[in-house]
Amino acid sequence: MDLPCTYRALWGDGVKQRWGTLLLFGFVSFLAFLPTVGILIWEDLYSFQLSDQMDLGQITLEEARALSFWNRNIAGAFLLLSAPIFLIVSFALMRYLRLISFEEPIFWKEDFFSSLKASWKTGLIYGLSFAILFWLSLFIAGSDISPYIRYLPLFFVFLFFAPVLLYSLTLSPYYDLTFFGYFFRSVLLYLKHFPISLLFLLGFASPFSLFFVGNPFIRYPILFLFIVFVYPFLMHAWTIYCLSIYDKDINKDEFPDFYRKGMAPLKGEKNGND
16 A cells, blocks of 8 residues: 655545544543533533523522622532543543554554553643633633733633643654653744644634533534544644654654654655654
């Protein structure tokens, strides 16, 4: 079988040959996200309860806003449990995207637990960091301080921390670094490749638009469909894009065994297949 010559072709080969694996990747990701879905449903039910109480005249609008504010912060606190679960599993699953991009065989159980053993600490630290930052952002956003300041922490989470996390996810299956090694290298990569990184970030963040959909019977089925059927292919594309950067900036000189592995070599060059 001819090896792909371009990174776009490498992504296409992965989709054509391993689409079932990618869908399973998405389904396992959704299972890991279920605790967070539970928190979101609980917050929705509480909001419906407050709305009913206002309609019956049992509480005022100001009381409903205060109760909703504190309930939102309690839900944010539960992210201290759900976010680490999702990110620990996410870091472990990234091994499969490496194997797909390198066109290597996959052994689901062995590869998952091997990756989990190697990456769980990084996933735990990122999960706790995200939960704390997001919780504090929600608290500040709901406070009475200036509107020009209250949303700055949320912008920091989504425009800085989230893309740095995305780079760390793709670094983890290739390089054995500490948490701070992943973090600082991810910051440099994000700043160097900001425009394309921002485009991918918008794709990953698109499910947040669902929170403007008032009907949960529409919101959560769409969220399920996105995570299972869109997220794995988007993450695969993001991994291939990052791999093109790593081949140029890192692998060619530092890790020649990874350089263009799974791809046809360029004329006059050797790659990771040799």
